[in-house]
Amino acid sequence: MTTADNGVNVQALLDARQALKDAPDAALFTWRASSTWDHGVHSTTTIEKFHGLGAEQTHKAQSTFESDHPAVFAAEDNGITPIEYLLVGLAGCLTAGVASVAQNRGIQLRKVESVVEGSHDIRGILGADSDVRNGYEGIKVTFHIDADASRQEIEALVAQSQKRSAVFDALTNPTDVTVEVA
Amino acid sequence: MTTADNGVNVQALLDARQALKDAPDAALFTWRASSTWDHGVHSTTTIEKFHGLGAEQTHKAQSTFESDHPAVFAAEDNGITPIEYLLVGLAGCLTAGVASVAQNRGIQLRKVESVVEGSHDIRGILGADSDVRNGYEGIKVTFHIDADASRQEIEALVAQSQKRSAVFDALTNPTDVTVEVA
Numbered sequence: 044m045t046t047a048d049n050g051v052n053v054q055a056l057l058d059a060r061q062a063l064k065d066a067p068d069a070a071l072f073t074w075r076a077s078s079t080w081d082h083g084v085h086s087t088t089t090i091e092k093f094h095g096l097g098a099e100q101t102h103k104a105q106s107t108f109e110s111d112h113p114a115v116f117a118a119e120d121n122g123i124t125p126i127e128y129l130l131v132g133l134a135g136c137l138t139a140g141v142a143s144v145a146q147n148r149g150i151q152l153r154k155v156e157s158v159v160e161g162s163h164d165i166r167g168i169l170g171a172d173s174d175v176r177n178g179y180e181g182i183k184v185t186f187h188i189d190a191d192a193s194r195q196e197i198e199a200l201v202a203q204s205q206k207r208s209a210v211f212d213a214l215t216n217p218t219d220v221t222v223e224v225a
Numbered sequence: 226m227t228t229a230d231n232g233v234n235v236q237a238l239l240d241a242r243q244a245l246k247d248a249p250d251a252a253l254f255t256w257r258a259s260s261t262w263d264h265g266v267h268s269t270t271t272i273e274k275f276h277g278l279g280a281e282q283t284h285k286a287q288s289t290f291e292s293d294h295p296a297v298f299a300a301e302d303n304g305i306t307p308i309e310y311l312l313v314g315l316a317g318c319l320t321a322g323v324a325s326v327a328q329n330r331g332i333q334l335r336k337v338e339s340v341v342e343g344s345h346d347i348r349g350i351l352g353a354d355s356d357v358r359n360g361y362e363g364i365k366v367t368f369h370i371d372a373d374a375s376r377q378e379i380e381a382l383v384a385q386s387q388k389r390s391a392v393f394d395a396l397t398n399p400t401d402v403t404v405e406v407a
Contacts (some may be wrong), residue, residue, distance in 0.1 A: 050265030055299030060351040070353065072345040074309045078316035080337035083232030086320040088313045090305045095347070096297055103295070103302040110317025113285070115278055117237030120285040123272045125321065126391045127256045128314030131270045134260035135292025136307035137404065138268040155262035163254040165277070168391050169242040171252070178395030184404040198406050205404055209308040209350050213360030218396050222319065222366040222387055224380050 047191070051146040069096045085111040085121045126179070130159040132210045137184060140204025150196060154189040182214065229373070233328040251278045267293040267303045308361070312341040314392045319366060322386025332378060336371040364396065 063070040072095035078088040091105040109122025123131075134157050145152050161182045167175035188197050205211050245252040254277035260270040273287040291304025305313075316339050327334050343364045349357035370379050387393050 050267075052265075052299035056351065059298075060348075060353045063348050063351060064353045067346075067348065067354075070346050070348045070351075070357075072347055074306065074312060074343045074345060076309065076312035076316050076341045078313075078320055078339045078341065080320050080324060080334065083234075084321035084324055085232075086317050086337075088316045090309050090313070093295075093309075100295065100297060102305065106291075106305050108290075108313045108317075109288075110313070110321065112321065113275075113282065115282060116241075117234035122317075123284065123288050124256065125314040125316075125318035126395065127258065127272050127275075128310045128317065129392065129395055130256060130258035131260075131272070131290045131292070132307040132310030132314075133402070134258050134270045134307075135268050135290075135304075135310065138260055138262050139266035139292065139294065139307065142262060142266055152262065155268075157260045159258045159260065161256045163256060163391065164249075164252050165254055166242075166245050166249065166252045167394075168389050169238065169245060169252075170389065171242045171246045172249075175252075176394055176398070177389060177391045178393075178398065179391075179400050181401040181403070184402065186404070186406045188406060194406070201404060201406055207350050207352065207359060209345065209359045209361075210311065211360075211402060211404075212349075212358055213308065213311055213396065214400050215402050216358070216360065216399055218361050219363040220315070220366065220393060220397050221363070222383060222393075223368065224376070224383055225367050225369045 047146060047149045047151040049142045049146045049152050051143045053143065053146045056143065071095070081121075083111075084118050085109065126161065126163060129214065130161055130182070133182065133184065133214060134159045136208045136210035137201070137204050140208050141186070141188065141200050144200050144203045145190065148200070150200065151191040152188070154187070156187045158185045159183070229328060229331045229333040231324045231328045231334050233325045235325065235328045238325065253277070263303075265293075266298075266300050267291065308343065308345060311396065312343055312364070315364065315366065315396060316341045318390045318392035319383070319386050322390050323368070323370065323382050326382050326385045327372065330382070332382065333373040334370070336369070338369040339366055341366045
C-alpha cells in the first residue's frame with residue numbers, strides 16, 4: 044500500500060481513460076486563445092474558455108499574457124518573446140507528467156525543478172541566412188528531482204512523462220497549422 | 226514616402242540582419258525558463274534572463290507563469306494547461322510578424338486580432354488509444370485585420386509573417402528536445 048501523495052488524482056485520470064475509450068467524441072478538446080495587437084511587436088493574449096467532454100468549458104479565471112521582444116531587438120520588452128512561451132509549456136507539461144507518473148507508481152516527490160533552454164539562431168527570423176531555420180535549433184531540459192526513489196526510478200519517471208507529454212510531442216513532431224484572414 | 230507607424234523599428238532590424246551576417250556567433254541566442262513543481266499538476270515557471278549578442282541579457286522584468294489542469298481533469302485550475310501556452314506563443318509571434326512586415330511595407334495597421342484554436346484528442350495523453358498522438362491534431366489561426374491596405378495586401382502580410390515566424394516553424398516542423406536528470 045502506497046502512502047505517496049503528490050496531489051494528483053490518478054484514479055480520476057484512470058477512470059477518464061476508461062470512460063473515453065467508449066466515448067471518443069468527448070475526448071475531442073479545442074483549446075482557444077484570443078490575441079490583440081497592442082503596438083510594435085507587443086500583443087496581449089487571453090485564455091478563458093475551451094471545449095471538451097462535449098461541452099463548452101471555462102477556466103476558473105481568465106489568464107492574460109503579454110508577448111513582446113526585448114530591447115536588443117529594438118522593442119519595449121513588455122513581456123517575454125513568443126518563442127519563450129514554448130519553453131513555459133514544455134516545463135509545465137513535463138513537470139505535470141512527472142507528478143502524475145510518480146503518483147501512479149507510489150513515489151513521493153519532495154522537489155521537482157527544471158531548467159529549459161532553447162537554442163535559437165536568430166539569423167533565420169531576420170532573414171540573414173536562408174539556411175538557418177526560424178525556430179529552435181534544439182531544446183534541452185534538465186530536471187532536478189528529490190523523491191523517495193532510486194536514481195533509476197527517477198529517470199524512469201522522466202522518461203514516461205516525455206512519452207505521454209502533449210507539449211513534448213507538439214515540439215518534436217510536426218503539427219498542421221492553418222492561418223487564415225477572416 | 227511612407228507615414229505608416231506601427232511602432233516597429235524596422236531599420237534597427239534591417240541593421241541587425243546586416244550586422245549578424247558578419248557576426249554569426251552573436252546571432253546564437255539561448256532562451257531560458259526555470260520551473261518548480263508546486264502540487265499535483267501545478268507548476269510555476271519564471272523567465273528573466275537569456276543569452277544573445279555574445280552576452281548574458283536580462284528582460285526588463287521577471288515574468289511568472291502558472292501551469293495546471295482544469296477541474297475536468299480532476300485538477301485545481303491554478304493556471305492554463307501547458308499545451309495552451311503553445312497557442313499564446315503562436316498568436317504573439319504571428320501578430321508581431323504582421324506588425325513588422327506591415328511597417329516594412331508602409332502599411333498602417335489599425336487593428337489586428339486573432340483567435341487560435343488547437344484540436345486535441347486527449348485519448349493520446351491518457352493512454353486510451355495508442356493511435357492518437359499526444360499533441361495537437363491541428364491548429365487553426367484566424368486573423369481579423371483592419372489596415373490601410375487591400376484584402377490581398379493583408380493576406381500577403383499574414384503569409385510573410387508565417388514565413389518568418391519562429392513559433393510557426395517550431396510547431397510545424399520537428400525540433401530535437403533532450404531531457405535529462407541532473
